[in-house]
Amino acid sequence: MAEQDAPEWKVHAAVGALLLLDTLALGYAPAGPWDSASFSLGVIGLTGLGLLYVAWYRYTFKRRGLIPWLDLWQNPARSSSQTIVAGVTTVAVGWVMGNPLQAHVPDPSGLILILIGLLMLINGAYVKLSIGALAGPE
Known part of the structure; x- marks a missing residue:
């Protein structure tokens, strides 16, 4: 485009x-x-x-x-790894916001961040599997 x-x-x-x-x-x-x-x-x-x-x-x-379709990714192998790292980081930040920092942030903040992080992890795992173990014969 x-x-x-x-x-x-x-x-x-x-x-x-x-x-x-x-x-x-x-x-x-x-x-x-x-x-x-x-x-x-x-x-x-x-x-x-x-x-x-x-x-x-x-x-x-x-x-x-x-939805970031797989064919839109320029380098799926590298981007999926970055997405997985960002997902793990987001889950960790969500845990921190939901536990030690709970008194300083709105109540559902940790839950929402963990949900977003898990969605990122699912997306990264989907891309990893699509280009790797589950890739069809070409």
């Missing part, structure tokens, strides 16, 4: 960063229809993370979408 045809990603990144800044630093959130400001803050944070992911995907692959 040509550079001029690449989808816009800067707006998603800016809005996602602002929402995450609000969640992590400012802490402003309306009570909402569920009458819980902390739940609203969690929804704002998850929305910010989602927008940052969309911005990363659009910037990295120069196309709309959400």
